[in-house]
Amino acid sequence: MKKFLIVGLGNIGEKYENTRHNIGFKILDNIAAKEDITFESQKLGSVATFRFKGRTFILLKPSTYMNLSGKAVSYWLQKENIPVENLLVICDDLNLDFGAIRVKAKGSDGGHNGLKDINATLNTQQYARYRFGVGSQFSKGRQVDYVLGEWDTDEEKLLPERLEKGYELVKSFGTAGLNNTMNTFNGK
Known part of the structure; x- marks a missing residue:
């Protein structure tokens, strides 16, 4: 059975729960609600699993805080024996308008500290990422306040x-593949 690791980036704790920077957690929480599954606290994160069309999806919300996400991603890829091509990382993106979707097969961290740590820990930029636009309605020097804002x-x-x-x-991503997913969802 094919396995996929779906990582939602965010920061743990109530004060971050409804912030723009936690969109990765929010998307995974929505998937868990739809699939009627619950997250369990495990090593380096909260994990929930569901099956769909013969695939296993392992949802991971790292508990390492955003800037150390790579450790959790690396651990769960190895633990579950999942190849990096079956990894999808979900994060916020200031360069996209609110709600815009950009799925990419690889790329730089674009200034995102979570992606920066994953790139460094995995020693590659060759993994799929799903960037969720949060917009950029902040004044100069207020970027951190904006992404950590509700x-x-x-x-x-x-x-x-x-x-x-x-x-x-x-x-x-798990059933139709990365290219079809990019064609279907990018810009939507």
Whole structure:
């Protein structure tokens, strides 16, 4: 049975729960709710598993904080014997408008500290990532406050539909493959 590691990046703790930087956690929480599964606290993160069309999806919310995400990703890839081509990392992206989706097969960290640590720990940039646009409505020097800030009222209203897209995207990654997923979801 093919296995996939789906990593949602975020920071643990209540104060970060509803922040833009935690969209990875939020997408995985939505998938867990849809699949009626719960996360269990395990080594280096919270983990939940579901099966769909003969595939096993292991959802991981690292407990290492954003800047040390690589340790958790590396551990779970090895523990579950999952090849890096079956890894999908979900993170926020300031360079995309709110809710915009960009799925890529590889790439730089784009200034994202979670991706930076994963790249360094895995010693590769050759893994799929799903970037969720959070926009860039912040003044100069306020980037950290913005990503660690909570969603505004308009964004909150639009999030459920965007989270649903994330659920469909993750299933597509495991069943239709990366290229088909990029063609179907990029720019949506």
